[in-house]
Amino acid sequence: MISKPVFTKLITKYALVLVIFYLIQYLISFSNSYFTNGHELIKTKLLLSYITIAIGFIFNIITALILRFDINKLQLKSKYLILTTLVWRPLGICLFFITIVNQARSDDLQPAPNK
């Protein structure tokens, strides 16, 4: 079973990852609206929106890689966590925590091996 400080560290780590990525995304979308005056070509507007979406997806991939490292480290049995993180990272992270809790509880309730 994982100890309490490790759990807390994991929460801190992922909260920090989410805060940093969200702030960068906000800055990018803010700079998009700040530096454009609304009279650009449709192509330019589309390109900017594609770039914003791509950056979000890159952040999802980075989060998924970090999550994969922790899943392997904790030996969690979960197939779709990485996939969920690629789609929406907060959901993937929360499911990761719930999986840890679920595993911890089921380990606790498993019958002791016969000696």
Next chain:
Amino acid sequence: MKLALKISNEKPQNAQQWQWSDVLGLSTEHIANHYGIYEYNQGDMKELKNDTIKYMLLLLGISIVNFLLNIFLIEVIDFHQFEDAGKAHNLIIQVALILLNLIFGLILFVDCRKDMKNRYLIPILGAIVPIVGLMFYFIERYTLAKVCENDK
């Protein structure tokens, strides 16, 4: 009596031993204190229920205020009269949303500061994206910290 001693000196390993402890009249609280294992009790469940209702109402309030502000601005701003009306509308909505999220983060901070390790990070996350901050708050407060071993 032997069994009671055995149970009180060893951590219950499985569901059966937990049941024995019930039969022998050892309270869950006693076991929790002795082994550093936490089990939910009535007080926690009540607190969880109150917290859920409070934050659900807060999120609902933010959505309703945002919705009403949108409608109000559409009614008030004459989009034909000046060029940047759409931009102004968006700006007002964004500022209002940021303020509401900040208030939400502040409320989260008031709850976090008492006994939580991430008392600054989770409210910051809540101020950026309320629902995500709230999920982290519930995970740290009611789930993770209470199923893991207490490193005393």
